[in-house]
Amino acid sequence: MMKSETDKGGLAKHNRAARVEEITNVLEGLITAFILAFVFRSFIMEAFRIPTGSMADTLMGAHFRMCCSQCGYKYDRGYMLDRRGSETDTIPSGNVRLLQSRCPSCGYESPDNRTAAVSNGDRILVLKCIYQFFEPKRWDVVVFKNPMKPRINYIKRLIGKPGETVEIVDGDVYIDGEIARKPARVQEELWMPVYENDYQPARPIERSFNNHRWEQPFNTTGSAWINDKTEPALFNLDSSPEQINTMFYDTSAGNGFRTMYAYNDTRRYGDLPLCSDLMVRFYAEAESAGGSVGISLGKYETTYKACVEFDGRVSISRVFGGEEEELTSRTIEPLSVGEPTFVRFENVDHKLVLRAGSEELSYDLGRLAGDAGERRTDIEPRVEIFGSGKLSVWHVSIFRDIHYTEARYANGGRGGRAAEGNPFSLEEDQFFVLGDNSPNSEDGRWWDDEGIGNNGIRYRKGIVPRDYLIGKAVFVYWPSGFRFNFGKVTSRFAFIPNVGRMRFICGGSDD
Numbered sequence: 001m002m003k004s005e006t007d008k009g010g011l012a013k014h015n016r017a018a019r020v021e022e023i024t025n026v027l028e029g030l031i032t033a034f035i036l037a038f039v040f041r042s043f044i045m046e047a048f049r050i051p052t053g054s055m056a057d058t059l060m061g062a063h064f065r066m067c068c069s070q071c072g073y074k075y076d077r078g079y080m081l082d083r084r085g086s087e088t089d090t091i092p093s094g095n096v097r098l099l100q101s102r103c104p105s106c107g108y109e110s111p112d113n114r115t116a117a118v119s120n121g122d123r124i125l126v127l128k129c130i131y132q133f134f135e136p137k138r139w140d141v142v143v144f145k146n147p148m149k150p151r152i153n154y155i156k157r158l159i160g161k162p163g164e165t166v167e168i169v170d171g172d173v174y175i176d177g178e179i180a181r182k183p184a185r186v187q188e189e190l191w192m193p194v195y196e197n198d199y200q201p202a203r204p205i206e207r208s209f210n211n212h213r214w215e216q217p218f219n220t221t222g223s224a225w226i227n228d229k230t231e232p233a234l235f236n237l238d239s240s241p242e243q244i245n246t247m248f249y250d251t252s253a254g255n256g257f258r259t260m261y262a263y264n265d266t267r268r269y270g271d272l273p274l275c276s277d278l279m280v281r282f283y284a285e286a287e288s289a290g291g292s293v294g295i296s297l298g299k300y301e302t303t304y305k306a307c308v309e310f311d312g313r314v315s316i317s318r319v320f321g322g323e324e325e326e327l328t329s330r331t332i333e334p335l336s337v338g339e340p341t342f343v344r345f346e347n348v349d350h351k352l353v354l355r356a357g358s359e360e361l362s363y364d365l366g367r368l369a370g371d372a373g374e375r376r377t378d379i380e381p382r383v384e385i386f387g388s389g390k391l392s393v394w395h396v397s398i399f400r401d402i403h404y405t406e407a408r409y410a411n412g413g414r415g416g417r418a419a420e421g422n423p424f425s426l427e428e429d430q431f432f433v434l435g436d437n438s439p440n441s442e443d444g445r446w447w448d449d450e451g452i453g454n455n456g457i458r459y460r461k462g463i464v465p466r467d468y469l470i471g472k473a474v475f476v477y478w479p480s481g482f483r484f485n486f487g488k489v490t491s492r493f494a495f496i497p498n499v500g501r502m503r504f505i506c507g508g509s510d511d
Contacts, residue, residue, distance in 0.1 A: 139508030147451025160432030171403030217254025291389015298382030416445030
């Protein structure tokens with residue numbers, strides 16, 4: 001009996017010791033996990049939320065998800081914390097009044113008497129250790145401490161590096177006097193819509209499309225091009241292979257080429273500068289063996305033409321002063337009759353690129369400011385589509401490049417730092433940054449105060465010092481999600497992930 005009680009006591013002590021050891025192991029694991037998470041967050045990767053729209057449309061701050069009630073085009077409209085009287089990064093949980101917005105495709109101006117839920121800004125992952133081992137690259141999206149208020153983090157695109165001279169000329173970035181071309185992946189992120197023909201209004205007679213009724217902006221008058229109302233997204237041509245027919249994009253009917261952001265306030269649209277770096281794309285289908293299809297883009301006093309002939313010859317030419325000069329050409333596989341071919345032509349950063357199917361033809365205009373001709377801000381860009389023979393064209397879209405504005409709020413006020421005629425030279429360990437939403441971004445152009453450092457150190461106005469760089473933005477892991485709706489009940493928080501907008505953030509290149 002005594003032995004049995006002793007055995008039970010020993011077993012109980014053993015069980016208590018085992019439980020203590022298990023709890024200790026769990027605590028050790030939790031502490032280790034906490035330390036690793038802390039180290040990971042502090043030195044490797046950290047999550048941030050975008051509070052404002054200075055990097056739209058690349059990264060969204062608090063915003064409304066819009067769908068044009070006329071044409072169905074989806075876009076985002078900034079919540080505009082400053083106009084709402086809200087504190088930074090604070091948004092309401094319920095529906096609020098929408099500000100007036102303007103569709104970036106059909107130009108429909110939505111009234112501001114509706115309400116909608118506000119979506120949170122994008123949540124991103126920032127790689128914090130990368131700049132300890134690698135030099136920052138131009139066009140990286142970087143997170144850094146605001147030099148004037150170091151406790152606040154900012155996010156912008158890195159434009160200028162130590163030892164370089166930065167100048168903004170007609171919306172393009174010049175480094176040491178030569179244009180800085182954007183890497184292909186970055187460029188694809190930065191194209192902005194001017195018009196997409198697949199999205200056409202349901203009620204075009206309303207007088208709210210750029211203050212007039214809507215009409216097809218591609219004008220076919222005087223040509224054999226036909227845009228049948230029964231198939232409004234399709235353009236047909238039936239002519240002889242030798243007869244060139246041209247239709248042009250009429251800005252008096254559709255959106256113009258000013259640097260409008262659907263994300264921003266629409267009231268200053270008329271003050272914005274023109275953007276002449278454009279891209280046009282569509283699908284073309286040859287219905288006969290002979291003929292051609294092409295795109296013309298006008299910049300300043302020069303017109304650049306890209307032509308795809310059905311027999312396989314592709315070319316790029318320049319028209320100036322009434323004289324046409326072929327710049328480059330080559331031969332590809334002939335277009336197959338009855339099969340669609342993707343055609344795209346762009347004039348961006350002083351480089352012309354024609355794509356026909358999987359083939360590409362390019363021409364470098366040069367990197368100096370005058371290589372694209374005399375700058376003329378009074379001449380509106382021009383877009384034309386031309387062709388001959390029998391063919392169809394559809395999925396027609398026009399896009400413009402990002403255009404870095406030189407004046408405050410882009411309304412003709414004082415020029416900012418690094419504006420044309422006021423180049424900005426960077427010294428050792430100094431960087432220059434700009435926001436993708438250039439007309440609505442507080443960045444290196446406008447910082448009027450010196451940066452604040454430790455021990456009384458002051459940093460030069462307009463720069464980000466190297467030791468204020470936090471890291472590189474690499475991934476949008478949680479775009480603004482969706483609220484759960486059940487009958488008349490709507491969840492307060494948008495906890496359903498928007499998987500389709502999760503994406504990598506394209507960074508830079510020194511090319």
